Amino acid sequence: MNGPIETAKFAPLDREGLVDRIAETLMEAIIAGRIAPGDRLSESTIARDMGVSRAPVREAARLLENSGLVRYRANRGFFVHEIAAEGFRDLYELRIAIETAAALRLIAGDAAAALPALTAALDRLKAAAEGECDVTAMISADLAFHRAICLASGNARFVQVFDQIANETRLGVMLIGRLYDDPAEIARSHEPVLAAIAASDREAVVAAIEYHLGTARDLVPPMLVADTEKRR
Amino acid sequence: MNGPIETAKFAPLDREGLVDRIAETLMEAIIAGRIAPGDRLSESTIARDMGVSRAPVREAARLLENSGLVRYRANRGFFVHEIAAEGFRDLYELRIAIETAAALRLIAGDAAAALPALTAALDRLKAAAEGECDVTAMISADLAFHRAICLASGNARFVQVFDQIANETRLGVMLIGRLYDDPAEIARSHEPVLAAIAASDREAVVAAIEYHLGTARDLVPPMLVADTEKRR
DNA sequence: GTCAAGTGAATTGTCGACATTCGACAAAAG
């Protein structure tokens, strides 16, 4: 059974393909806001800039389409997704459904085992809210906490759906600077969710998530409309 | 507001691109079982058979990946997705979460307006269960009913997620002939769900969907394991 | 001045060819 090598002496080489690297670069640019929502992703331009051909760029764009960052229109190309007020409500209703289900599933299983990861995620979120708060990092930490809940549920599907919509959430939220005006408050608003999970209280979990995400669902769309108007 | 043409006199030309047609053809072949789960989708072969180049075939495959029908492995190509027993449980937990949320949302809105569509979908399901029951058609009608619930919720996200996982459900369920041994019984099992929605009874809706989908969730995985063993 | 049609540059859609990688079989060493 034992070959000459028992423990791996080398970490696997980073062999992620060209397409993945292009996709990552594009995603980073979109999330960082260097490409604005609604902007067209010119295949030729991107390919030329990156020094590759158009084929892998197209594939990368298709990949990003799955993440909801990019929309494709036939014969017109790829565009950075613009999220509307109405779509934001729907998006958050889906988040409530998914994350509530994940949390309930988590409680039904081994909640104790999952708590450290959740607590750690919340701590990181609080840390990100301290001092000179970078909005992008703050959003990342926020999403990471919610993702941790899905992950801890043990159901890969919940994580999959969450990942698909996380970036869209990001795009929507980033349009609104004001939302993160009081980062510490945002961070604190996650505590009831964790507390309910820790207490394994099903009803409290449902209520906490509904309140936490429901607040954003009801608060953000009007802001989105206002900000969209202002931009004209 | 009114232009010279008020009613459309011509159906829109079939301008859906080559990629879409390839994707549809492939999807049809997979759903019909002409390509078995686990089989490789050879780009070259498909391209040659269809008389096109490999580029649109690749894109079509990437599209099908979003529908969960196909999985992509780097440098190895596309394969028809194989669903495992464990994955099936997760899949159905997600369905319960989505469809329950959709139904509750539906009740919160204008339930009366949505009822005709749901009733019609259920009738079609019953009709499909009559006489010489084609399993594929039966599954389609079954899924169509559940999709109608998501659609009636008014939340496009629910529909989007449902569509993404519907085909995977199909692949999993099709592996098990026995499940549809008694089609009429299957059709009837949908009635409580519709009744609960019609009554706008939140608790009943939650219970009905949990029971209806939960039965499949608990029943199918052992069957999947058994059938997989048998196939060896 | 407004609107329609025409024109052309720019972009996407598709293709065939070449480079790279993979997996299986064969061959050689232990």
Add this chain to the structure above:
DNA sequence: CTTTTGTCGAATGTCGACAATTCACTTGAC
């Protein structure tokens, strides 16, 4: 006989070129 190494066919990965489509601009008539 088992294990490792070498080789080879076949598939994917990437590319540059051409065709088809779109969009902004110009042109012209009313």
